[in-house]
Amino acid sequence: DTEVTQTPKHLVMGMTNKKSLKCEQHMGHRAMYWYKQKAKKPPELMFVYSYEKLSINESVPSRFSPECPNSSLLNLHLHALQPEDSALYLCASSQGTSGGRAKNIQYFGAGTRLSVL
Amino acid sequence: DAKTTQPNSMESNEEEPVHLPCNHSTISGTDYIHWYRQLPSQGPEYVIHGLTSNVNNRMASLAIAEDRKSSTLILHRATLRDAAVYYCILRDAGAGSYQLTFGKGTKLSVIP
Numbered sequence: 001d002t003e004v005t006q007t008p009k010h011l012v013m014g015m016t017n018k019k020s021l022k023c024e025q026h027m028g029h030r031a032m033y034w035y036k037q038k039a040k041k042p043p044e045l046m047f048v049y050s051y052e053k054l055s056i057n058e059s060v061p062s063r064f065s066p067e068c069p070n071s072s073l074l075n076l077h078l079h080a081l082q083p084e085d086s087a088l089y090l091c092a093s094s095q096g097t098s099g100g101r102a103k104n105i106q107y108f109g110a111g112t113r114l115s116v117l
Numbered sequence: 118d119a120k121t122t123q124p125n126s127m128e129s130n131e132e133e134p135v136h137l138p139c140n141h142s143t144i145s146g147t148d149y150i151h152w153y154r155q156l157p158s159q160g161p162e163y164v165i166h167g168l169t170s171n172v173n174n175r176m177a178s179l180a181i182a183e184d185r186k187s188s189t190l191i192l193h194r195a196t197l198r199d200a201a202v203y204y205c206i207l208r209d210a211g212a213g214s215y216q217l218t219f220g221k222g223t224k225l226s227v228i229p
Contacts, residue, residue, distance in 0.1 A: 004160075031215065042204065042219030043161065056215055090160045097215045105151075106217055108160030 003027075006091050006109035014117050015081060021112045023074040023091030031055075031097050032074040033106065034066060035090040043090055049074060050097060081116045088113050121205045126224045129195045137190040137223050139205030144185050147210045152179065152190050153217070154201040161204065161219075164190065168210075200227045 004025045013019050023032065031050045035043040048056035049068040057066075063085075065077040074091055092106040122140040129135040141150065151166040165172055165179045167188075172179040178191040192199055204222040 033215070042202075042221060043217075044219070045216055048215045050215070092160070092217075105163040105166070106153075106161075108162065110158070110160050 004109035012115045018079045021076040025093040029093035031094045033092040037088040123223045128226045135192040135195045142186045148207040151206045154203045156201045
């Protein structure tokens with residue numbers, strides 16, 4: 001099973017709402033990632049968790065708050081978002097992080113398409 | 118990070134081979150060449166990766182130039198399902214090289 005499951009698939013929220021995106025994998029991977037993808041643009045890395053610890057925050061605004069409760073689960077908590085935050089949010093996981101090893105390829109979920117009104 | 122350059126778009130007829138080029142003239146000795154693709158309304162998926170030698174797997178082949186400054190992803194028989202954006206990405210071999218830094222990619226259209 002090489003599946004990364006993201007829920008919900010679609011989300012519409014107002015600027016004052018609080019919502020959460022969820023990502024789950026059962027491949028035993030120890031690295032998990034959040035990417036943001038605007039329309040017709042490539043994905044951009046937001047956060048990396050390695051062994052349930054935040055390893056990389058790519059200068060993401062504090063209105064995005066990641067959480068890794070356990071090795072299988074990754075959440076992205078959203079609060080006071082702006083309309084320009086509307087995008088596809090992708091979760092990925094990998095067994096490790098070294099770029100040269102086949103086992104460290106990243107597996108992506110289908111994403112959550114977020115619209116902020 | 119070393120950069121890659123790909124054509125914005127390419128077209129192929131169904132059941133014909135497709136050669137997707139990628140230039141990476143500033144590649145370092147420890148950079149692996151990775152290819153991912155993103156089908157419409159889906160997340161990216163891994164296709165293939167290599168360092169110096171040509172590589173084959175069930176999805177595609179990767180041909181790497183001798184000087185490693187360019188590479189070509191080869192789809193041997195394009196199907197409609199291969200219509201996607203193809204990303205050529207350099208990843209350092211070291212531990213902690215988390216990033217997949219996506220460039221603009223090549224949008225492949227497959228004509229029935």
